[in-house]
Amino acid sequence: MKRKDYEKELRKLQVQLCHLQEWVKAKGLRVIILFEGRDAAGKGGTIKAMTEKVSPRVFRVVALPAPSDREKGQMFMQRYMAHFPAGGEIVIFDRSWYNRAGVEYVMGFCRAEEHERFLSLCPQIEKYIVDGGIILIKLWLEVGMEEQERRFKARIDDPLRQWKLSPMDTESYRRWYDYSRARDLMFKATNSNHAPWHIIRSDDKRRARLNCIAHLLEVIPFKRLSHDQVRLPKRSSKGRYDDQAPLRGMTFVPERY
Structure with missing residues (x-):
């Protein structure tokens, strides 16, 4: 997707997010959006575009x-x-309690019985959350094997993104199929009627971001609230004084640009 087209559509969606924000504040809604997916699936970039x-x-x-x-x-x-x-x-969870079904399970950070207990109890806990009045939205970003490899290699060569690569990331890259099996076990156990999973294909980052935001705007009911137009008042000249004079002699940052 061309950048110009992407930015045009993103702006439209971001305006709607601002309207959603006002509705959530006015109605006192409580919303949880959790993002899950493999490493380099695009969670961080999608959350940034949204917020x-x-x-x-x-x-x-x-x-x-x-x-x-x-x-x-x-x-x-x-x-x-x-x-x-x-x-x-x-509240947007950039990874969530589903760590237990993913990295903790695959990497052996939890015992097999702890993993099974989590998958068994998770739907019940989420039912409690939803019944308590919280809107719970679970998103999985699905990136393909070749695209994940391309993104990992791009991180290796980019000094601005090298910090995103850790030994855990490279190990997860090696264990692609272990993560696939863990994902499928998780979906089978926790894709409930009250808290279903929503899967977003993310090989194209720009389309994934737009599709994600558009989906959220559909599943969280809201209306655009009307507001009085904001007008700036006239500045008072009472007590006028030279407010720049006290700054003379202070240390300013050099204007390098």
């Missing part, structure tokens, strides 16, 4: 690091629930 024009006080992104020793001793879902939305918030 770059809206308020971080409404669209709050949560990307948790590996659990601490204390968190490992808690109930598994506990550290995620601490970030659940209050009224008027949309």
Whole structure:
């Protein structure tokens, strides 16, 4: 997809996201959007496109690091629930509790019985979340094997993106089919009527971002709210003084550009 066409469509969708934001605030809605997918599937770029024009006080992104020793001793879902939305918030999980069904399971960071228990209990927990009034949207970005390889190689050669590659990423690249089997087990166990999975093909990053945002605008019901037009008031000249004078002699950053 050409950049010019992409940016034109993205702007239209971002305007609608701003309207959605006002609706969520006005109605006190609570929304969770979780993004899952293989490494280099495009989660970060999609989340950035979704959130770059809206308020971080409404669209709050949560990307948790590996659990601490204390968190490992808690109930598994506990550290995620601490970030659940209050009224008027949309929380976006950049990876979520489904780590247990993916990286933790494939890499052996959890026991087989812990993985089975998670898959068994997850639909029940999500039913509790939905019944509590939270809108829960689960998104899986599906990238193909060849496209993932192309993106990994591009990261290796780009100093601005090398930080995205870790030993865990390269190991996940090696274990493609292990992740495929883990994905399918996860879908089979957790694709419920109350919290279904929505799959987005992401080999074309631009189309994936547009399709994702358009889908979210469909599944979260909202209406455009009317507002009085904002007008800037006339500045008061009362108490006028030279507000630049106190800055003389202060240290300014050199104007290199």
